[in-house]
Amino acid sequence: MNQAVLNILSDKKTTSLQEKDTTISAQRTVNSLVEAEVNKEYIIKEVISEDAEMVNFLFTLGCFKGQPVTLISILSETFVIAIKDARYSIDADLAQVVKLV
């Protein structure tokens, strides 16, 4: 019984370690806002989504190719970003859509 619990625990440990590994490696090449570092200005490479309306909407906020964007913080699984003097909170799915240089 105890052995089983230990097994599960060690399993968990390894998975969390693996997760850590991927984040470390991702920091080297930042693809999208999800992987961005807090408090560092990035330039938007592209905004890609099947949802063309959403891409257009982000455009009207000034979130499009070539514009600077800063990740302010990550709160309750949403990303707070600064674009053009305003703060927005966007969810992880949307942050994934904003590709960075």
Add this chain to the structure above:
Amino acid sequence: MKVALAGNPNSGKTTLFNAITGKVEHVGNWSGVTISKKEGQIKKNIHQSEGEIIAVDLPGAYSMSPFTSEETITRNFVHNEKPDVIINIVDSTNLSRSLFFTTQLLQLGIPVVIALNKNDLLKKKKTTIDIVQLAEKLGCPVVETTATKNSDNGLDKLIVKVLEVQDDKQTAPFDDQGVDLTDVKSVQDFDTKRFEFVKNLVNETETRQVKSSAQTKQDMADRILAHKWLGLPIFAVVMWSVFSISQTHLGPIFADILGGWIDGLYTLVESLLGDSVSPFLSALLLDGIIGGVGAVIGFLPLIMVLFFLLALLEDSGYMARVAIIMDRFFKKVGLSGKSIIPMVIGTGCAIPGIMATRTIQNVRQRRTTAMLTPFIPCGAKLPVIALFAGVFFNDAAWVGTLMYFAGIALIIFGALVVVRITGEKESRTFFILELPEYRFPSVQRAVVSTLSRAKAFIIKAGTIILLCNAAVQIMQTFNWSLQVVAEGAENTSILAGISSPFAFLLIPLGFGVWQLAAAAITGFIAKENVVGTLAVVYGITNFINVDELALVSGGSDVASIMGLTSVAALSYLVFNLFTPPCFAAIGAMNAELENKKWLWGGVAFQFGIGYVAAFVTYQVGTLMTTGSLGDGMIYGLIVCLALVAILLSFIKKGDKEEQRKSALCAA
């Protein structure tokens, strides 16, 4: 002459509109409070012209190519109804985004005046704007305004400019001549140039000492207030404090004074009537009209304090953070973080809350939110909460707080069920919300909005509630053969006859008496009626200052007159709060859901939830407090299990639908 107010969300359009028209439209420090256009006459003391000037407040828009339905309203209005002048309200702390919309407005051929609003914030941010150069570059007048200030706010100057330009021809600084407007690519390229133009313009006219993307104290505050684990407990504490102040501490002090006045009026009229008046008429006037309306009005102070505190919260910018905290939970059950906005508005009244669901793009999410928003206790339900918290729980603040969080829990549960029934578990939507800056809430604005709501509350009590109470009094006085019922034979009255069958259904919930059933039924006309009807059927004029009670009704305390245990009282409260809202709100649901299946499904769901929640509250509570089962346990259980079975069958159907869809997608 017609003037349109247009600008980005949360730039202060409605605040400016209220300031120039003297109206009290709902404002809040977040995007998307205004969802439909509103008209009002500009106050005569601000302008010197002969004729009338009508101001039209439009929902916020980021551009002329609409994304949300509110943006469409704005676009359509300026396109089709051709206002004489457009006042473009620009958040002066965010020129680089706002002027994008400005350049689009300038293309329309309608004279534009720019109101550089939130001017007071500029100094705090150590930013200066060269308005002379800005006006020159844009080719339209620019006026600095601070709509939140009472004087020296630039509004009179703004209106003077509006009158000056009304016949002007302005040339747009940036024109789309030669651009193929039907081609998406060329429009986008053009708009990129537009942003480039705005960027250069801002560079030339604005000097910033602090970069806007730098971390501020506000961002620090966000890290705590919208923290993954701390956020929700903080929100609970905030709500508890609101209830504690309004319900336990400050509210009752004022309520006692007002209650004294109402009692005074009652005794005065009683002595004026004397003994010669027929008992029916004196009871109708005293118990039906004065007592019933008085009982509702008696809660006014508690509600005013509560509305005041909620207005302060809305003004501070905290509510947008609550949306962030909630997004995580709502997302898991297929709702969006935007669903929180209708719910916050729903704390005032469910109807505008339901209408605010229009801001949600996804159809299923919109309908689900419209269907579930009434679970949030609205302003009309507050007297009911206050009554039961006061009478049975010694004014405890946890009762109200619990009801709000129970409402949120039921919404989350409801959304979970709906997403399973519709079989759209996998559909994903994006969430984006502009984070407004925190600000010190304005006491004055909160007072104005509280007073306007108080006035409305009194008018409602004096009209709809009064009529209902009079009807209840008449129905309980006569029996079916229109004879006055004898004392002790109240069970033969018309009211008892109508509500007894319903009371029978309510036995397993702990309150199967016709009086309580009657109050629940009149509650569907307006929820305040629950309080009014209880006052009439039990002959209680004052629920708050209970010292005088013995004189009026002979009982020593309200709880014993109603014959309810605390658990049954809580169950009754749960039943009244979480069954369908008033008819008006059901009408709003009908309008927004645009689908009869959703409407009746929603109403049935609300009934089911209210019934089961009250049943569980009563039976579990009774078991815990007395160790034995409550009345009608078995047959209530059968009803509840049947309801659950129906729900499960729907969910099963939904799951099949989901499988079918995913199979289709895979194929």
Add this chain to the structure above:
Amino acid sequence: MTNIIVALVILCILALSIVKIISDKRKGMKCTGCSLSGECSSKKSAKKTKSEQLKMVIPIKELIK
């Protein structure tokens, strides 16, 4: 006599509240005694936005696929 006076007073009170409700309805206010009725009185625009129409079309397309 007093009965008649009291009855008249009661009728007056009831009539006043009915008149108020009816006049509010005529003015276009949906709910008498609602401070927020300004937000509700304007009619809903029946037309759907393009984005809404598009969003309804996309799932159907996906289904056909």
